Amino acid sequence: MFVLIAIRQVGRYNLKIWQIMLGGAVTVLITGQVSLSDALDAINIDVMLFLFGMFIVGEAMMESGYLSTISQRFFVYARSPNQIIFFILFGISFLSALLMNDTLAIIGTPLVLGLATKYHISPKLMLLSLMIAITTGSVMSPIGNPQNLLIVVNSGMETPFVTFGLYLLIPSLISLGIAFILLRFYYRTDFSNRVLDHNPILPGNNKMFFPVKCSLAIILILAAANIIGSLYGGKFLVPLPFIALCAAIPVILLGTDRVRLLKSIDWFTLVFFAAMFVLMESVWQTGFFQSFVGQNMATSVPMILLTSAIISQFISNVPFVALFQPMIMKGFGQTSQLMALAVGSTIAGNLTILGAASNVIIIQNAENLSETLTFYEFAKVGVPLTVLQLVVYWVWLVLLPF
16 A cells, blocks of 8 residues: 555556555455454544534635635735745644644645745645644644644643643744755755735625634634643543534535535545544554554653654554553653654654645645645655654753753
């Protein structure tokens, strides 16, 4: 499956990532490597409902033109392509830390591709910038991604926002700076100081935009409730699927063409995730990768970082955290070890396309808009970036005085 995703072509046929993943899931079912009941149980309904709701909101934002209006208002302050990339890396990463990474992957893909067309910047550079921003930004927050939240809940961590900020904010900002330098090196022809020609900001059509604004308000309000809950109780007050489904209600009830909207959402990515859960369950049941994880790996910060980044490519980061965190806790691991687990399992998303679900969402959405990023195009930037980022986090976590 990794080989197929890397080459994405068999003879004259160009394969989509969802087709490859579905083929893998069907194969393990047919060959009896996982039972049908276990396969069905493995499909995470919460994730599926969350993605379904957010796909509806994202599609409505794009079709209504509200996404273009938002991007105009934000990026009008960028004076050159350099600043566009800088704004994406640091602006999207900040939002990813607060709104959950997959949310930004859904909304951000059409946004950056629209900017690529408008300002004549490489779509591949824009997609890479978005992926890196979402992954790196989600590291520094307890609600930036599901594995961070799992670490917080299972460890009983007090004041998780403060803890993540102290341990991970500065190295994450340094890591984003490294990403900017690497992107500038690999895509030097797209970086320039040419002055961008900004179109006048168009006034919004309240009749079309109102349902979308209601959806965004619901997301922000409920996300704020979760931030408060994380600060004082270490847990979410509002389940993520509930947030997404509530946000989808206004655009469905108040939209003018709800049937076409539902037909237009990215159903293939939902197929990918269902198939991925089945395939990961089959891999998990073999115990193959679990056999590599020993107790001696759960005490050393560099070993935690390296093990997390590599094995998360194969059994997904959330199951890996569920496996590895009890070993750290059993070995009386300190906060620095837990932070290393959060970093390694998340920064894994910068190593390969399959290292983070948000990467796949972006690729799938991009291909729906006739753009893509190959396995090699991602890895040639992602591999050196991941190595450098892991070194930064390792040095920072080791040198911390507390």
